Amino acid sequence: MESTPTPGVGRRTLIKSGVALGAMSLAGPAIIQARGETPVKLGWIDPLTGSLSALAQSEVEGAKYAVSVLNKKNGILGRPIELLVEDSANDVGTGVAKARKLIDRDHVNMIFGDVNSGIAYAIEGVTNEKKIFHIVPGGHTDEITGKDCKWNVFRICNTTSMDANAVTGELIKHYGKRWYFITPDYAYGHTLQAAFIRALKKHGGEYQAAMMPIAASDFSATLIKARAYKPNVLLNNMGGLAQIDCMKQFVQFGMNKQMGLGGALYELESIKAVPPVAQTGWWDMEWWWNQPNVPEAVAFVKAFRAATGKTPSARHWFGWVAIHTAKMAAEKAKSLEAIKLARATEGMELPPDVALQPGKVFYRAGDHQLMPNIFVGQVHPPKGDDNVFTVADAVPGASIWPLADTGCHMAYPA
Amino acid sequence: MSETTIPAMADRTQQRNWLPLAAIWLVLITVPIWLPYVGGYNALASRVLVFGLAAMGLNLLLGFTGTMSFGHAAYFGLGAYGAGFVLRYWIHSTPLAMLAAILLGTAAGALFGALMAKRTGIYFAMLTIAFAQICYYVAYSWNSVTGGYDGLRGFQRAPLHFGPYIVNIRDNGVLFYYFVLAVFAICTGLMAMLLRSPLGRSFIAIRENPRRTRFLGIPVERHVWISFTISAFFTSVAGGLYALLNNFADPTALFYVISGNIVIMAVMGGMRSFWGPLIGAAVFVTLQDYISSMTVNWMSFIGMIFVAVVLFFPRGLLGFIGRRRRA
Numbered sequence: 001m002e003s004t005p006t007p008g009v010g011r012r013t014l015i016k017s018g019v020a021l022g023a024m025s026l027a028g029p030a031i032i033q034a035r036g037e038t039p040v041k042l043g044w045i046d047p048l049t050g051s052l053s054a055l056a057q058s059e060v061e062g063a064k065y066a067v068s069v070l071n072k073k074n075g076i077l078g079r080p081i082e083l084l085v086e087d088s089a090n091d092v093g094t095g096v097a098k099a100r101k102l103i104d105r106d107h108v109n110m111i112f113g114d115v116n117s118g119i120a121y122a123i124e125g126v127t128n129e130k131k132i133f134h135i136v137p138g139g140h141t142d143e144i145t146g147k148d149c150k151w152n153v154f155r156i157c158n159t160t161s162m163d164a165n166a167v168t169g170e171l172i173k174h175y176g177k178r179w180y181f182i183t184p185d186y187a188y189g190h191t192l193q194a195a196f197i198r199a200l201k202k203h204g205g206e207y208q209a210a211m212m213p214i215a216a217s218d219f220s221a222t223l224i225k226a227r228a229y230k231p232n233v234l235l236n237n238m239g240g241l242a243q244i245d246c247m248k249q250f251v252q253f254g255m256n257k258q259m260g261l262g263g264a265l266y267e268l269e270s271i272k273a274v275p276p277v278a279q280t281g282w283w284d285m286e287w288w289w290n291q292p293n294v295p296e297a298v299a300f301v302k303a304f305r306a307a308t309g310k311t312p313s314a315r316h317w318f319g320w321v322a323i324h325t326a327k328m329a330a331e332k333a334k335s336l337e338a339i340k341l342a343r344a345t346e347g348m349e350l351p352p353d354v355a356l357q358p359g360k361v362f363y364r365a366g367d368h369q370l371m372p373n374i375f376v377g378q379v380h381p382p383k384g385d386d387n388v389f390t391v392a393d394a395v396p397g398a399s400i401w402p403l404a405d406t407g408c409h410m411a412y413p414a
Numbered sequence: 415m416s417e418t419t420i421p422a423m424a425d426r427t428q429q430r431n432w433l434p435l436a437a438i439w440l441v442l443i444t445v446p447i448w449l450p451y452v453g454g455y456n457a458l459a460s461r462v463l464v465f466g467l468a469a470m471g472l473n474l475l476l477g478f479t480g481t482m483s484f485g486h487a488a489y490f491g492l493g494a495y496g497a498g499f500v501l502r503y504w505i506h507s508t509p510l511a512m513l514a515a516i517l518l519g520t521a522a523g524a525l526f527g528a529l530m531a532k533r534t535g536i537y538f539a540m541l542t543i544a545f546a547q548i549c550y551y552v553a554y555s556w557n558s559v560t561g562g563y564d565g566l567r568g569f570q571r572a573p574l575h576f577g578p579y580i581v582n583i584r585d586n587g588v589l590f591y592y593f594v595l596a597v598f599a600i601c602t603g604l605m606a607m608l609l610r611s612p613l614g615r616s617f618i619a620i621r622e623n624p625r626r627t628r629f630l631g632i633p634v635e636r637h638v639w640i641s642f643t644i645s646a647f648f649t650s651v652a653g654g655l656y657a658l659l660n661n662f663a664d665p666t667a668l669f670y671v672i673s674g675n676i677v678i679m680a681v682m683g684g685m686r687s688f689w690g691p692l693i694g695a696a697v698f699v700t701l702q703d704y705i706s707s708m709t710v711n712w713m714s715f716i717g718m719i720f721v722a723v724v725l726f727f728p729r730g731l732l733g734f735i736g737r738r739r740r741a
Contacts, residue, residue: 100455101457105454105455
């Protein structure tokens with residue numbers, strides 16, 4: 001049989017066109033734009049895919065918003081800021097590889113990341129080895145600014161111990177001393193649960209606990225065990241999608257009528273994703289947008305909503321603070337050298353338009369941990385736009401997490 | 415090094431041709447010179463070699479013995495943990511770390527291979543996944559030893575000591591690349607020799623016609639087991655290098671996604687050619703590196719490219735090029 005010539009686009013043409021198009025898209029990454037002045041490159045690593053993606057995307061949004069604001073105000077050291085964002089895919093190995101890529105290929109001046117404590121912890125090893133200034137915006141495990149603290153690493157979000165210590169009293173007061181933990185089986189979960197247990201034991205409480213994979217989606221067996229234990233309160237320590245799934249199943253099982261709900265973090269992104277009946281319990285917020293008595297916070301929320309159409313969450317605030325910290329440190333040090341940046345950041349106090357909350361917010365020199373307020377309060381169904389949390393108390397971080405408890409012995413290179 | 419420049423194609427129909435081989439080694443040896451000009455970096459080149467070696471190791475089983483494994487991440491990950499355990503808990507020595515990587519990965523390969531060798535086809539492939547997932551969950555759950563989900567941290571590759579001379583592969587990325595290249599060269603040399611030996615020929619005979627091979631008096635199951643163990647050996651070497659590259663080992667290295675990626679590399683590059691898996695690894699790792707900077711949906715692009723290769727170049731990229739050259 002003879003083959004007949006095909007009119008129009010042939011297979012070879014199609015393949016060649018595809019290859020050519022692919023090559024064109026690879027030739028110039030869209031995020032890198034030519035500018036007259038050499039930009040200050042900031043490398044940002046977060047799990048933009050996976051179970052923590054909503055939190056990660058908020059952090060990146062906050063950072064991008066800060067970059068857009070600061071680039072209109074002369075950038076960093078008079079140079080424009082270029083933000084290079086990489087997806088760690090909620091996977092420690094990928095996060096480590098992305099850190100090396102940003103440092104070795106893109107020659108970034110600073111590294112930021114990661115939401116996932118395990119990844120943040122692992123990236124810390126790379127940035128310390130490469131002597132790169134590193135800010136952890138949202139990875140909570142104690143060790144990062146605790147016994148494994150590093151001279152080049154600073155953290156914005158609270159430690160798990162700060163979060164646990166802040167809310168334990170309210171949980172005991174409102175529910176009782178018999179607790180059941182559902183905790184993710186990685187660095188964040190381990191230290192958070194340990195901190196809660198320490199605090200609970202001080203009050204003579206008792207507990208049972210279940211460790212779940214970080215991206216677990218089926219909690220039925222664990223919730224049945226929890227119900228059998230008859231706790232006063234269930235502490236849902238999961239994060240992101242896993243926490244949302246756990247909340248939904250908790251309500252579907254009717255357990256909200258049998259026990260209280262609470263824990264350390266129930267973030268705005270997660271609260272908005274669950275049914276109203278699961279919007280309950282006593283929790284911490286690491287920053288809360290509704291602070292009518294703080295004019296800087298009111299102005300920030302208004303401007304952020306106008307720019308993005310969203311109400312800022314604590315994760316957005318982490319991104320905002322991270323980029324401002326980079327600017328303030330560089331301008332105080334008059335340099336982008338990691339050691340000078342670290343020295344400049346130690347003890348640095350955030351101005352009101354960056355801190356966006358009452359009181360003194362500063363990076364503690366001894367452990368490089370930001371010391372903000374922890375907003376303790378009650379989650380409830382919306383009372384107006386995104387008003388799902390009522391603050392009962394703003395606890396200064398330094399008051400519940402003294403330096404002596406951290407185990408950090410800061411050592412700089414000779 | 416001269417050992418490694420032996421053409422390794424065991425295909426009788428292919429004529430010996432030194433030029434492509436010389437080109438491959440020239441490209442690999444000069445990587446640190448030209449790579450920065452095309453937007454690359456040393457760690458990326460090292461990662462290409464590491465996954466290239468893993469894919470070539472798998473291909474010994476897949477392409478040359480005709481047996482499919484979807485669980486080679488087990489030997490890759492165990493290699494990584496083997497190296498990590500030595501550096502983290504025992505002694506600061508890169509050669510001993512590599513030795514432990516080989517021992518752990520190869521011993522597991524020999525053990526699992528012995529349990530699977532009598533199965534064929536889909537049953538064999540399913541068992542490979544099952545054993546790999548067992549390893550993954552052990553690493554994930556054994557927090558006190560493996561570091562659990564967070565991985566094994568707190569170790570660094572050690573400089574190499576040659577009498578009074580010290581090669582600082584710890585701090586110098588270029589020297590580490592050459593260390594990886596040297597290990598890669600030794601492994602590919604061994605693979606080439608193996609494939610030209612009677613044992614290697616018997617692997618190819620099993621691939622071509624297992625029943626006839628059995629009638630010739632060759633114990634097929636035993637040879638599949640030997641091929642599996644040798645394949646696990648090379649993959650565990652790659653795993654050990656991966657741990658040294660990252661100064662880190664985590665359960666993801668044992669996960670079935672890595673197994674799938676290694677298969678994709680081998681198939682994409684060309685599983686009937688000796689160097690095909692290296693080409694597949696270079697394409698996969700480089701695309702992953704570049705596209706993941708642009709979009710979080712980078713796996714979709716890799717998937718589309720894989721589908722295109724399977725549809726249009728069923729013998730892989732290198733198989734296609736070889737056929738064009740012969741035509």
